[in-house]
Amino acid sequence: MKKLLLFSSSSSLYGSERGLLNLIEALYNRHKLIAVVPAKGELIEKIKRYYPEVEIKKLPLPVLALSYSPFYYFNLAVLSLLVLIYFIPFILNRKIDIICTNNLLLPVSALTAKIAKKKHIWFVREFFPYSLFNRILAGIVLKFSDEIIFQSYFIKKKIGITNRGKVIYEPLIENRYKLYERAAARKYFQLPGDKIIISLISRIHPNKGQYEFIKKFTDYFYEDNDVILLLAGDISFSSLRNMLYKRKILNFIRSAGNGKIIFKGFVAEIDKMISAVDICVFP
Template sequence: MKKNILLVGHSGDMYGASRSLIKLVKILEQNYTVHVILPEIGALFDNLTAIIPSQRILINEDLYIFTRKSFKIKYLISTLFRFLRNVISLIKIIQKFKIEIVHTNSGVVPAPALAAKLSGKKHIWHIREWFGDFKQFWPIYSGYITGLSDQVVCVSKTMAEQFKNSKNILAIYNGFEIPKVQTKATITDDLQNKLNNADLILGCTSRIRLIRKGQEYLIEAIGILTKKTGKNIQAVLIGDYVPGYESQKEYIHNLISKYDLEDQIHFLGHLKDPLPYYRLFDVFVLPSGEPEPFGGVIMEAMSMGLPVIGSNAGGTTEQIADGWNGYLFENQNADDLAQKLALFLDEKDKLKLFGSRSIQRIEENFSLEIHEGKVLRLYDEILK
C-alpha cells in the first residue's frame, strides 16, 4: 500500500512556487498517495485536479502565512492564536489521512513543521525564499526550520548558504524539460510591427516590483543604450504588479517617459501560458535587484533556447554560465546591464549560439529527470 504524504502550499496562483509544487505532486504521486493543502481555490487548484482527485486537495483559508505585517506588535497576539489553530488543525489532518511525511513547499508557512513533530511524523521543508531582509528574525527562524525538519531542501546552493552549521540542508535544483509549444503568441498588429523593426527584442517575465524584481533597472538600461547607440531596442514585460505595490506603476511610467521609451516598452500583464511569447524574444532578462532563490522564468527561457541575462546575486549565478549562455550584470547597476545588452547588439551571432547552449545546460544540469531522481531518493532515505 502506498504511504500517504501531505504537501502544503502557500498560495493558489500559478507563479514559481506553485509550478514547482505541481512538479512535486507529479513526481511523488508515482510512489505515494499525495494530499495537498492550499490557502485558497485558484489556478493552482484547477491544475492539481488534473493530477490527483479533488477530494485530496484541502482548502484552509485560515492557513497562516507570515508577512512583514506579522512582526508588528499589534498583530503578535492574533498571529500566535492563528498559528496555534493551524497546528491543531494540521495535526487532525495528519491523523485523519494517516500521513507519513509532511512536506512544506515554502519557507513562509511555519505551522506544518510543528504539527508534524507533535504527531511524530517526518517533515521536509522546501526553502524557495531569500530571507536577507529579516536579519534579526532569521537566526531564530532558521533554527526553527532546521530543528523541526528531517530535511531542509533548498532550491539552490546560494539559498542553502543562508543556514549556518546545519547538517540537514540539501540543495536540489528544480527540474525543467524542453517544452513542445504548440500555440502562438497573440499580440496586436501594432506591437508586431514594432517588433519587426527592432534591432533587439528583450523579454522579461516576472511580477513587477521596484528593486525586488528590478524592472526599473531594465528600463533604465534600455534608455542608456538607446541614447548611446540610437538602436531600436524593444522590450516585452509579462506579469502584473505585486499585490500591494500597484502604486509603483507611476514611478515605472515616469521612468519610461524620462527616457522617451513609450514606443519601446510593452506591458502584457499576467499571462496564463507565457511560453509562446518567449518566441518573440531575442534575449531574456531577469533584472532582480534582490537575490533570486532560483528563477524559474530563467529556466523557462533557457528551455526555449534563449540567451539569458541576470544579476550576479542569488541562485541566478548558478543558472547562467557567464559568457557561455548569457551574462551576469552587477546587481542593481543599470549601466552594467546596458553594457551586457550591448554585447548582443554588437555580436548578433551570439544569439543563436548562446541559445543552443541554454538548452544544452538545461539537459545536462537541470533536467526534470535529474530533479525527479533526487526527490524520490530523498523520500526513500527519510522513510528508512
C-alpha cells in the same frame, strides 16, 4: 504507499508552485497526496487537470512576509493558531506519514508536523534581504525539519545552513511546454514584431528587485528604440508592502511614458511568452 500532506503558500503559478507540481509528478500514483492551498487559483486547476487523484484542501494559510500593516501580524497569529487546531487532528486521524512545506514562508506547517510527531521535509526556495532574518529562519528550519531541500547552492549559502540539506534544482517537464513560432506568439500578446524584447518573468515582490531592474533598464536603453522590456507577473497575495511595491513599479512605467516598458501582469502561457521574446530574466 505513504500519505503525504503538501503545503503551498500560494495558489498562483510561479516558481515555487511549479516546483510543487514537479514534486507531485514524481510522487503521483506511488503515494497518497493531499495538497493544501490557500485559495482558488491556477495551481488548483493544474492539479485537477494533470493529477486528478490528488486530494485538495483549500484553506486560508498564514504566509510569512515583511509587512507594514499591524493587522497582518495579528491575522498571521490567528491563522497560525487555526492551522494548528485544524491540522493536528487531521494528520492523526488520516494517518499522514510525511508533511512537506513547499517554501520558506509557511513555518506553521513545520510546527504542526513537530507537534504531531511526523516527518517533515522543508523545501527552501527563497531568502530575505536581511541577514538577521535569514539567521532566525535558518534556526527554525534546522529545528523543525527532518529533511531540508534547497533550490540552489546560492540560497543555501544565503540562509546560512552549511551542515545539512541537499541542493536539488527544479526540472522542466518537457511535455508540458512547447515552443511557438515567434511572430504568432508576439501577435497573441500584442507585442511589436520588429523590436528586441527582454522579459522579466516572476511574481512581483520587493525581494525580487523588479523596480531596480527596470530603473537600470531605462538608464541603459532609454535612447535605444530597438529594445523594450516586458514585465510579466503580479503579486501573489495582497499584503500592503507588496501592493505598494507594485504601485511603485506601475507609477515608474507610466512616468517613463515612452512605451519601452510593457506591463502584462500574470501570464499563464509561460511557454508562449518565452517563445515571443528574445531574452528571459527570471529574478
